[in-house]
Amino acid sequence: MVVELLGAGExxxxxxxxxxxxxxxxxxxxxxxxxxxxxxxxxxxxxxRDYVRESGVQSLESDLYPPRSPLSAMPGTRPxxxxxxxxxxxxxxxxxxxxxxxxxxxxxxYGVDGIHNPDWAVAMARAVNDxxxxxxLAVEPRLRGSVVVAAQxxxxxxxxxxxxxxxxxxxxxxxxxxxxxxxxSRTFWPIYEAAQRHGLALAVYAGGAAGNPVxxxxxxxxxxxxxxxxxxxxQAQVVSLVCEGVPVRFxxxxxxxxxxxxxxxxxxMWRLDKNWKGLRREVPWVDRLPSEVIRASVRLTAQxxxxxxxxxxxxxxxxxxxxxxxxxxxxxPHHQFDDPALAAPADLPPDAMARxxxxxxxxxxxxxxx
Amino acid sequence: MVVELLGAGExxxxxxxxxxxxxxxxxxxxxxxxxxxxxxxxxxxxxxRDYVRESGVQSLESDLYPPRSPLSAMPGTRPxxxxxxxxxxxxxxxxxxxxxxxxxxxxxxYGVDGIHNPDWAVAMARAVNDxxxxxxLAVEPRLRGSVVVAAQxxxxxxxxxxxxxxxxxxxxxxxxxxxxxxxxSRTFWPIYEAAQRHGLALAVYAGGAAGNPVxxxxxxxxxxxxxxxxxxxxQAQVVSLVCEGVPVRFxxxxxxxxxxxxxxxxxxMWRLDKNWKGLRREVPWVDRLPSEVIRASVRLTAQxxxxxxxxxxxxxxxxxxxxxxxxxxxxxPHHQFDDPALAAPADLPPDAMARxxxxxxxxxxxxxxx
Numbered sequence: 001m002v003v004e005l006l007g008a009g010e011x012x013x014x015x016x017x018x019x020x021x022x023x024x025x026x027x028x029x030x031x032x033x034x035x036x037x038x039x040x041x042x043x044x045x046x047x048x049r050d051y052v053r054e055s056g057v058q059s060l061e062s063d064l065y066p067p068r069s070p071l072s073a074m075p076g077t078r079p080x081x082x083x084x085x086x087x088x089x090x091x092x093x094x095x096x097x098x099x100x101x102x103x104x105x106x107x108x109x110y111g112v113d114g115i116h117n118p119d120w121a122v123a124m125a126r127a128v129n130d131x132x133x134x135x136x137l138a139v140e141p142r143l144r145g146s147v148v149v150a151a152q153x154x155x156x157x158x159x160x161x162x163x164x165x166x167x168x169x170x171x172x173x174x175x176x177x178x179x180x181x182x183x184x185s186r187t188f189w190p191i192y193e194a195a196q197r198h199g200l201a202l203a204v205y206a207g208g209a210a211g212n213p214v215x216x217x218x219x220x221x222x223x224x225x226x227x228x229x230x231x232x233x234x235q236a237q238v239v240s241l242v243c244e245g246v247p248v249r250f251x252x253x254x255x256x257x258x259x260x261x262x263x264x265x266x267x268x269m270w271r272l273d274k275n276w277k278g279l280r281r282e283v284p285w286v287d288r289l290p291s292e293v294i295r296a297s298v299r300l301t302a303q304x305x306x307x308x309x310x311x312x313x314x315x316x317x318x319x320x321x322x323x324x325x326x327x328x329x330x331x332x333p334h335h336q337f338d339d340p341a342l343a344a345p346a347d348l349p350p351d352a353m354a355r356x357x358x359x360x361x362x363x364x365x366x367x368x369x370x
Numbered sequence: 371m372v373v374e375l376l377g378a379g380e381x382x383x384x385x386x387x388x389x390x391x392x393x394x395x396x397x398x399x400x401x402x403x404x405x406x407x408x409x410x411x412x413x414x415x416x417x418x419r420d421y422v423r424e425s426g427v428q429s430l431e432s433d434l435y436p437p438r439s440p441l442s443a444m445p446g447t448r449p450x451x452x453x454x455x456x457x458x459x460x461x462x463x464x465x466x467x468x469x470x471x472x473x474x475x476x477x478x479x480y481g482v483d484g485i486h487n488p489d490w491a492v493a494m495a496r497a498v499n500d501x502x503x504x505x506x507l508a509v510e511p512r513l514r515g516s517v518v519v520a521a522q523x524x525x526x527x528x529x530x531x532x533x534x535x536x537x538x539x540x541x542x543x544x545x546x547x548x549x550x551x552x553x554x555s556r557t558f559w560p561i562y563e564a565a566q567r568h569g570l571a572l573a574v575y576a577g578g579a580a581g582n583p584v585x586x587x588x589x590x591x592x593x594x595x596x597x598x599x600x601x602x603x604x605q606a607q608v609v610s611l612v613c614e615g616v617p618v619r620f621x622x623x624x625x626x627x628x629x630x631x632x633x634x635x636x637x638x639m640w641r642l643d644k645n646w647k648g649l650r651r652e653v654p655w656v657d658r659l660p661s662e663v664i665r666a667s668v669r670l671t672a673q674x675x676x677x678x679x680x681x682x683x684x685x686x687x688x689x690x691x692x693x694x695x696x697x698x699x700x701x702x703p704h705h706q707f708d709d710p711a712l713a714a715p716a717d718l719p720p721d722a723m724a725r726x727x728x729x730x731x732x733x734x735x736x737x738x739x740x
Contacts, residue, residue, distance in 0.1 A: 180588065213586065275597050279593060306641045
């Protein structure tokens with residue numbers, strides 16, 4: 001959290017904690033969004049601009065920040081003319097400047113994965129990519145972006161990656177964890193091949209509107225179940241990606257889990273390792289312990305933290321078996337943590353802390369030092 | 371594991387480890403199964419006996435123990451005329467006698483949950499219950515049984531529980547983790563009400579053929595993924611049962627997870643607690659931390675163990691926050707553990723060890739001391 005509600009309209013800007021080491025900070029989870037769907041109109045071909053206008057589409061995003069539910073976004077992050085996360089000046093003043101952020105990796109999904117018409121989805125993905133490049137990434141050198149693709153049509157998704165992947169401001173390709181199919185599926189390999197070709201990572205984010213029931217046993221009753229269940233979707237996707245051999249076949253494609261939590265990962269690695277020992281004949285391309293594959297390929301943004309209290313976070317990191325997997329994140333402008341001190345695990349040794357705050361992200365996204 | 375393969379047809383019977391305390395041992399996971407579907411014929415009404423014969427149904431169970439896949443069951447557990455787990459004398463000689471088992475809780479599912487015709491499902495459940503009572507539970511006083519129900523028709527499932535629930539040999543009602551819907555669903559409450567009425571537990575077992583995709587993101591490619599994914603199905607069911615308030619509304623109904631593993635449970639409790647704090651308005655009947663509800667109501671059979679090595683099992687038990695949740699199990703005749711020493715966590719204090727080996731099961735199943 002970077003701001004705190006003081007009174008109507010007021011906000012206090014949080015600064016980077018004074019006791020943090022002086023490393024080039026990388027924030028691996030920052031949300032940006034258009035002020036409205038009209039902001040994308042100029043980036044759509046006439047056919048789809050007309051379609052959006054004539055069919056009365058108001059927005060493709062779910063209402064993440066209802067105005068009367070103030071805790072859905074950090075206080076003070078809502079500009080007058082749009083939702084939280086839609087104003088670059090606010091982002092600079094509330095996040096990039098006070099945290100002295102070297103690089104912020106941004107995400108804008110805009111519901112493209114939920115569109116059933118593949119041609120419209122392809123056009124919207126292209127518009128979102130052109131919009132975020134023109135209005136954010138090309139304007140503010142501290143920002144990096146995520147390529148939105150219409151996985152509904154993997155060949156054209158790969159084309160889109162080939163189109164914008166050479167732009168240095170894009171560092172990853174976004175896929176929803178609640179996808180149409182397990183992400184290891186060969187259906188999606190053209191996307192991964194294109195991502196690797198351009199030195200991009202694959203980012204799997206906590207969301208998705210593909211339409212599968214959100215648990216493996218049908219639709220639950222409450223949003224609480226749906227939200228808690230995101231961790232099970234991430235587990236299924238990690239298992240799929242590993243078992244289908246995506247990290248083996250695309251060895252230069254880092255897999256970044258965004259807002260996945262991470263306390264569930266050690267138990268999953270144990271279970272997958274154990275059963276791989278008995279069933280590895282099914283997946284002969286997985287030639288090492290799945291946990292080794294995961295430690296080598298998977299990275300995770302650290303917010304929201306799903307540890308019970310900061311004191312136990314060290315235990316979780318110990319069980320992960322690697323201090324090169326977690327990456328600092330604020331999840332701006334979401335309202336996830338109450339204290340900047342919770343943004344980093346306590347008591348990390350200095351080199352591990354430096355990796356957490358920036359080193360791992362620099363490697364993952366090949367950010368260089370410039 | 372109770373037997374070891376020495377040569378063709380030979381087997382060595384394992385005994386209870388000599389250093390175990392002299393408590394009344396309860397084995398909470400023993401599989402029994404009919405020699406063939408013909409064994410159930412005498413327990414079916416004429417209509418369904420004819421239907422089974424005329425339609426050529428060979429078996430309703432998946433082939434758990436292919437004869438040419440010897441490691442699918444412990445060596446020596448297959449009688450000449452049926453699958454492993456179909457012979458009471460073998461069960462006595464290989465399990466009950468050498469382990470000095472006081473009580474063994476048996477499971478026989480027989481694929482009833484996968485039948486789409488609800489009338490046939492009801493008739494098959496009834497036949498399986500009458501068969502297991504007549505040929506196992508009434509014959510061998512060390513055995514207790516699980517009521518099979520056709521949850522396809524919850525009202526008639528409750529009738530079946532009312533019919534056989536008064537028999538003291540039945541201690542729980544079986545539901546598959548891969549159910550037609552989240553198990554907290556009100557659809558199933560008549561079943562839970564009847565179970566509680568007769569002092570039975572609710573057992574959720576690792577299986578089910580209801581037909582939902584086995585991950586929350588669609589069908590995976592490999593059995594390895596499906597098997598590892600059982601833990602995600604258990605997570606979804608625990609969340610559903612707790613959020614729908616089943617433990618609150620049925621406070622005398624223990625919930626037993628059978629072959630679920632348990633290393634995933636601490637992280638799930640953390641995530642559920644944290645998000646319940648923000649979203650509890652949705653589920654006002656959950657008036658305590660979900661982890662407290664889980665610790666009070668949920669019990670787990672300890673095999674197969676999903677910890678990476680026995681040395682780390684103590685850590686997992688510590689994170690569970692209770693030494694009254696896990697119950698000893700052999701999973702006979704499945705082939706899950708290689709050494710009887712792995713059947714119990716190392717270094718448990720004596721009172722916790724006694725609870726693990728029998729005390730918790732005695733309480734859960736109200737086995738008394740007789």
